[in-house]
Amino acid sequence: MTPTVDSKTRHSANRTVLRSAIFAAALSLGLAGLVSVTSPAAAQDATYSADEVKQHFKQLKTRSLKATGSTRALCIGTRDECNPNGAAEGGGQVAVTQENADGQTDTAAATPDAPLVVDPETNAIDDAFNLLVSFEYASARLSTSAQANLREFAKAIQDPDLSTAKFVIEGHTDGIGSESYNQRLSEDRAQAVTQYLINLGVNRGRLTTVAYGESRPKVSDINDPANRRVESKLILEQ
Structure with missing residues (x-):
């Protein structure tokens, strides 16, 4: 004999199945949302590598140590003061080194x-x-791309060759907005x-932090x- 199931029992079973399906769907959506929030930062590629940062500062550190014994190799002052002829040609903005297309310093250009x-x-x-x-x-x-870049920078300056070096972190803005607002923002x-x-x-x-606004x-x-940028500079060893 085939067992019979009354309508009340069937209705209860259907509700149980429906609740389970809703819970599973909600859990799936929640996990998908979690992945979508966290994965971009984890997968974000840095614009430069730790090796590029190390190359820049290790070369600069070597040049600064060689320059210590020769006053001819150092100029204490602003870029315009140290290169007045270049200031006139460059509209007051004298580049100490050339830069490539992505805005990074071309260390090969710095003789x-x-x-x-x-x-x-x-x-x-x-x-x-x-x-x-x-x-x-x-x-x-900080954007996710900024965090990726800073992870590479931190990795680079903790290299044994740079582990004792000190750096200035400079904040700069463009001229949009009031001078006081830009100073606070930087x-x-x-x-x-x-x-x-x-x-x-x-x-x-x-790390020494300074802000110059506009x-x-x-x-x-x-x-x-x-002009909206954050730069790092090596502090000259005494």
Whole structure:
């Protein structure tokens, strides 16, 4: 004899199956959402490698040590003060080294005989490495690409050859907005970069944070987006 199931029992069983299906679908969506939030940061490729950062600063460190015994190889002052002829030709913005298409310093263009310009305020060598740090609009929140770049930078400066070196982290903005607003924004962004590097294991004592707002544009058009940047510079060893 075939067992019979009353309608009430069938209805209860159907509701149980339906609840299980809804729960499974919700769990699947939740996991998918979690992956979509976390995977971009994890998969984000850096714009430059740790090896490129090491090459830049190791070469600069070698040049600075050789220059210590020769005052002819150092100029204490601004870029314009140390190269007044170049300042007139470059609209007041003198590049100590050339840069390639992606904005990174071309270390091959910096000849060993070129003078090292040292900022009198921070004692940093004015041969910067552009960290290519991007932020969310009008904020100091690091983008995922910025975090990827900073992970490479942190890895590079903890190399044994650079482990005792100290760096200045500079915040800059373009000229859009008020001078006071841009100053605060550059401070917040430079601090965000410094704190992220510290979180990655870089000793706080190796990093000096400064902010220049719109006062030190990279290019002569103060509103050019190229002026929105965070740079790192090697501090001259005493």
